[in-house]
Amino acid sequence: MEIIKLRDDYIKLGQALKAASLVSSGVEAKIVIQDGLVKVNHDVEYQRGKKLYDGDIVDYNGEQIKIVK
Structure with missing residues (x-):
């Protein structure tokens, strides 16, 4: 499991995927999120x-x- 430490109160999903090198x-983050391949807290996030x-x-x-x- 990759850990991302927040510098502010939050990080946006696309930025988190990039920060973890996934x-x-x-653009790639946008595509995989729109395709329903990413879950946040077990729920698909678009x-x-x-x-x-x-x-x-x-x-x-x-x-x-x-x-x-």
Whole structure:
């Protein structure tokens, strides 16, 4: 599981995928999110700008990202 430490109160979903190196670009993040391949807290998320807060878990392509403050 990849851990992303927040510098602010939140990070956007597309940015989190890039920060964890699960996608190579914002465009790729947009595509995989729109295709319904990304889950936030076990629910499919279609908004690239979804704000992630402390404790949120992102699932994509068999990998997990945990957001911590």
